[in-house]
Amino acid sequence: MKVVLENLTRIFPNRTKGGEDVVAVNGFSFEIPDGKLVGLLGPSGCGKSTTLYMICGLQKPSGGKIFFGEDDVTDLPPEHRGVGLVFQNYALYPHMTVKQNILYPLQNLKGEDKLSKEEMLKRTVEVAKLVQIDNLLDRKPSELSGGQQQRVAIARALVKMPRVLLLDEPLSNLDARLRLQTREEIRRIQQETGITTIFVTHDQEEAMSISDMIVVMKLGVVQQIGKPQNVYDDPANLFVAKFLGTPPINVFEGEVRGGMLFVGGDPILAVRNVPDQKVIVGIRPEGFILDERGPMHCHINGVEVMGRDVSVVATNEASVNPVVRSIISSENNVDTSTGIIRYSIKPNKLFLFDHETEERIPFEV
């Protein structure tokens, strides 16, 4: 089932007199293709959860429309939309066993959708097997670990075979190791069921690792939509570039003069087709190449060994952040004796942004 959002807007009116209304989501238009896993990504307060709740039906949009396939569901209450929602803290009913929790949505079905007891039980066991909790059916939620509760919540959302599965910060309550495991699990379940899935996260790594598409949001406005790798490689603006990637992108003040990009006085890259102007330069940590004769120089602070790679922490007078972090292969020997480190730059890991609008400036090498 494809999900179409048309100019979706949500405004929270201001409670105090004379204050401004808060626009949580502003003109969100997007078509989510059938059977895809889409991550809504952004810092807290960017409207991603509001968007999710509007798709779910728990919140009413102030404007715009939502379609599931060809059906306009904008005014439908959640129970008639055919959505399954997994809450951030799971919201499992504490007084019911796992089995009763999963059965509950089925027992609510009415009319011709009504199932026989055997059918309900069969589907409960099926979905429990899918999320691998079929051995825990008689436990209470309080007797489960966080990861198991998460699976129960997914099972409860899936059992009535929703048209769309919605996950609100599905991994935020899990520890680092479980998070890795669970995100794979979510991916597997999504692919096995083929249900269009939308999930919300503030963790870019999480979003990039499992989504077919990501939507980056900021202050209620969609910044960029695309495949994770494309968004990473080709950010639309400084915000998106900064938001994606760990360690984060290094940002410098720079200037283009006569087709050459200068950062801190160093002419680091020839950029054609860019008129002379002040710019903001973003360089991904993996965009630095150790090069004794490289054009860019930094003052070295130290080297952090991370196993496969080393992270060189340095400073540069033009840097916006306190330190410049580069990731280089540990096979290189970093000479810290001079206190200066020189790099050449991979052109495809460097982005130019307008100094005022922070929009991307394309360039040719």
Add this chain to the structure above:
Amino acid sequence: MVESKKQWKAWLYLAPALVLLAIFTVWPIINTVRMAFLENYSGLKAAGGATFQFGIGNFKKVLEYKKFVNCLKTTSLLCVATVPISTLLALLISVALNSIKPLQKLLQTIFFLPYVTNSIAIGMVFAAMFNIVGSFHGTQNELIATAGIVNNVIEFFGGTAVNWINSGSSYAANITVMIIYIVWNALPFKILILLGGLQSINKQYYDAAKVDGSTRSRILWRITVPLLSPMLAYVIITGFIGGFKEYTSIVGIFGATMGPPDDGGRLNTMVGFIYDALSTNSQGRASAAALILFGIILVVTLINLSVSKKNTHY
């Protein structure tokens, strides 16, 4: 662990409370038990220096009293009728109160008012509401004039006035009035507790239930009531305990006669029986009755606890 050196200090700080408890709670309880087992114990005789034999004569006498059995019946009837009704009503009212936003605070205050009002005063108001002032004529005792709001309302809708509490009223009518009064009087405390419980339930359960397609009544019975069960257990248990101690409500409506003027004592309760025994200087009998009442409350509470243990989710 408190060091033993400092323990005497702890006891010292506790001492004032312990002394008061010992004098006004522990000793009276012990003394009640003692008096209950002293045959024909009476304050007057005791003052005269008489000695009493130990025995269970007081209990025998109390249980043989027809009056006592009557009191037990009335008390149990009021308990069994009012606790479920008031709990259910309190549940529905608090759920309704919790779901509205405007005027919630005002309505909350209104519902709480009976709690801070003197129950004798409320009883007098109720007595006035259910009163009949009028005269009967002829042999059929036909009523020719009524007063009292309740009967006025009944007559307005074409019914016939009922003699609720005056001379000649029926036991059923009396009990009905008492049930209405006790339920109304018990509501505020229950609403307060249940509303507090409701407000502490995580709203996400309701969002989840909505997404799961629950109807309102299913949400109430499958989500709200189980999540509220600790509070429900509490109000039911305290309701029963309070119910077995019913006394002032009846005095409030019927006065010290504990019944309609022509049949005083008809609505007497266990506590009323104890007071009566005390006023006739039968402390032994009163103590025995008090112990019996204690035993009944204990058993009922234990049953309540064991039932609620199975059905409560903390």
